[in-house]
Amino acid sequence: MRYVEYGRTGKQVSVVGFGGMRFDLSRSREENAELVRYASACGINYFDTAPGYCQDQSEDLFGLAFKDMPNDFYVSTKGMPENFDTAAKAREAVLRSLERLGVPKIHFYHVWCLRKMAHYDLAMRPGGQYEGLLRCQEEGLVDHIVCSSHQPGDQIARILEGNKFAGVLLGANVLNFPYRWDGVLAANRFGCGVVAMNPLAGGAIPRHEKEFAFLAGAGETPTEAALRFLIAAPQITVVLNGFTTRGQVDTACRVADRAEPMTDADIARIRAHLGSNLNEVCTGCGYCKDCPQNIPVAAYMQVYNDKVMFGRDDAAMRREIASNHEWGILGMREAEAGDCIECGQCEEACTQHLPIIERLKDIARWEAKE
Ligand code: SF4
Ligand code: SF4
8 A cells, every 4th residue: 555645734644545435235334344444454544434425324334443443544524514504513513423433533524515615605604614623623623624625626726725724525537637637736736635536437437347448558447547547646645435345445455556657648548538528427426315306316317427428329328217217226216307396406416517407308308108
């Protein structure tokens, strides 16, 4: 495992981080905790979670794992400015996370999910979340205040130039880097740590290895290439992987041990293959889950990815939707695309800023019986 300093914090973190949003909840709590301990034994020392992840079980699962782990790790968790809009609420959120994680302090606490400047302004207003976090820092409950952002590079730069955050968590990967790298470079300029989430584009790369064969160099799979792109990039501090199995931990650690940065020729080859719209891929983050019509928005948008990534035509999308109704992620749907009342709630929440309502209209056409 390779370790690098997180920004200017003095903390040496593993370049592979454990993202706690994809635990397999069909397994026992102990089995999931064991996966965390396995990752720790493999040298991973950065563990990222949040209230709400994995049906709100993620922090508790880490807490269970930490009880039987050597005390040489860093833990990161989060709170949204919309949910904790006063200093007192922000402090309560920290105390609750500490209790669930069973640790005396949180090393990296995120002002979570900034999607527009208004969220940042809310966090920073007098008496708001940031003030509460500063108080937690003074009390020794939080080491570093950081943020997570789904904004364009110029907005990330505006947020970080104020020197309020030690680092930033952002969604960057081998498919969207032409659009996302500005934010990474801005963070580098300000000496911040950069944690990359979503390295495999919401699982799209492992699911479509044939189509993404162009990513791979000699002797590696497209998935390994996508991990190598970030893990070996000197601009990135930690790459979060949403591990579900030991095999995935092994793969990421193997890539970290061997990783050679992509060459200019590699990057040129990848750029030449990328469509102009891979910034518009649904990552499966699930932030759009609260639809008043119970439409499984994330599932529909994941299926829509096939159109965005591979330009599938209407006939192919009809087949794809029908197959997902029968066997796939749309099998348990309570409502269909045509039930959308265009309230806009999902688009407001979407970390990728996707035109969900328009896409649902396409899907409703594909779902219509002829
Ligand atoms: S716009 Fe449609 S899909 Fe989105 S939350 Fe509202 S009803 Fe649900
Ligand atoms: S539609 Fe947007 S918010 Fe919903 S899962 Fe996809 S990227 Fe996330």
